[in-house]
Amino acid sequence: MFDFLQGYDVLGAFWMTVKLTLLSAVGSLVWGTLLAAMRVSPVPLMRGFGTAYVNIVRNIPLTVIIVFTSLGLADIFGVTMGASDDFKAQGFRLALLGLVAYHAAFVCEAVRSGINTVPVGQAEAARAIGLNFSQSLRLVVLPQAFRAVIAPLANVLIALTKNTTVAAAIGVAEAASLMKQMIENEAQTIAVGAVFALGFVVLTLPTGLLLGRLGKRLAVKR
C-alpha cells in the first residue's frame, strides 16, 4: 500500500523541515525577545520601531515575505547571504531569514504578554535596589515572564513547524517540496497527502505535549 514511497527520501525531506524549524525557532526567539524589550523600553524611538515592526510584519502573508527574500532581496538587491553561486544554500538561508523575521513578531507579542503578568512591584523593587532598565529586565522581569509564556510560545513553535512548508515556494527541499514532487509523479494525491500530514503531526504533537507540561511545571504561582 505504501509502495509509492519507494525511491523518495522522505526522512531527508523531514530532516530539512526540522533543521529549518529549529534554526528559525532559535533565531526568532532571540529577535522576538529583543523586539519585546524594545516595546517596553523607556526610549520612544525604540518603542516606535518595535510597535511598527510587529504590526507591519505580522500582517504580511508569510508567502509574500519568503518569495520577496528570493525575488526581491537576492535577485534585485543582491542580498544572497554569502551564497550567490549556490542556489540550495541561498534558498535555505533566505527562507531562514524570512521565517525568523515573520515569527519574531509573534514571539515578541507572546513575551510582551508575559512581561505584563509580572507585577509592577517587581520592576519597582528592582529599580529601588539600583538596577538599571536592562539589568532589571534581564535579571528580574524576563525570567518570570518566560515562565508564564511557555504555552503561547509552544503555539508559535507549532505554527512555525508547519509554516516551514512555505519555504518550498523558493525551492528549499523540505517536506512540502517533496510532497509536490510525489504528487506530480505518483497520481496518489490523498495517500501522499496523508503521509505528509502524519509526518507533521509526529513532529508537532510531542512538541505541544512536552512544552505544555513544562509550562505547567515552571509557571510562577501567584
Next chain:
Amino acid sequence: MKLRKVTAASAAVLALALAATACGSGNDDDSSGGGKKIKIGIKFDQPGIGLKQPDGTFAGFDVDVATYVAGQLGYKPDQIEWTETKSADRENAIQRGDVKFIVASYSITDEREQKVDFAGPYLLAHQDLLVKKDSTISKGTDLNGKKLCSVTGSTSAQNVHDTIAPKAQLREYSGYSECIAGLQSGAVDAVTTDDSILAGFAAQDKYKDQFKLAGLKLSNENYGIGLKKGDADLKKKIDDAIEKMESDGSWKKAVDKNFGPANYRNEPAPQIGHIVK
C-alpha cells in the same frame, strides 16, 4: 446587552455563511442536472495553454482543443463550463466526476494511466529552455554550471536534477511567472519546462522579443485528454474529434495562434494512440 449584540452579530455571520454555501451547492445542482452543459477541466494560469483573461474569458491551445472537441460532442461554446484543474488535482477531479474531461497540459504517463484514461495525444511537447534573446546556450551540456529555474517538484525540475544537468544550479519557485521574473532580471540563465508552456509565456505581449526557445528536445511529453477510466465510448468520440481537428486544419491554426509569436517549431500533429516515449 453587549453579549447579546455579539451573539446577534455572530448569528448574522453564520446565517450569511450558510446562505452562501447553500447558494453554491444550488448552482452545482443546476449545471449537472440540466444536462445541456459540459464541464471541462483546464489550467487557468498558463498563457498559451489555458489562461483566464482579465475579462473572464479563456484563451489558449488547450482551450481551443477543448472547445473543438466539445463542439464535436454536440456542445456549443456557451454551453461549456470551464473548471480549474491544477496539476495535483487532475486525477481526483476526473474520478469524482467534477469534470467530463481534462485538457490541461496533461502528459500521458504510466502512473496516471492506472487512474484515468487518456484520449489523444493531441500535442507532442518537449522539455526545453527559455533563454534571453542574446543567450549562447545551445545544447544540454552547456547547462552545467548555469543557473536554471523551474517549478517546485515538477517533472522538468526533476529531469534537470536526475539526468539533464545534475551540476546546474536549479532554483525552484512555485510558479513560472516568478521564474520569468528571474530570467528578466538576470538572476537565472534559463527557465525550463515544456516548450509549449514556455512558448505561451514568451508569446505574451509584455515579453515580446525578449526571450527565445533554445530548441533542445530534452524529453517527450505527450499531452492527452484525461477522462474517467473505462469510458471507452467517450474516449472514442474524443479521439475522433482530435483526428478531425488535425485533418481539417483547425489544429494547425490553433498552434499558430497560441504559440506562433515565440518562434516555436511545433512537432507535426501526433497520431491518436501513438505515444512517443
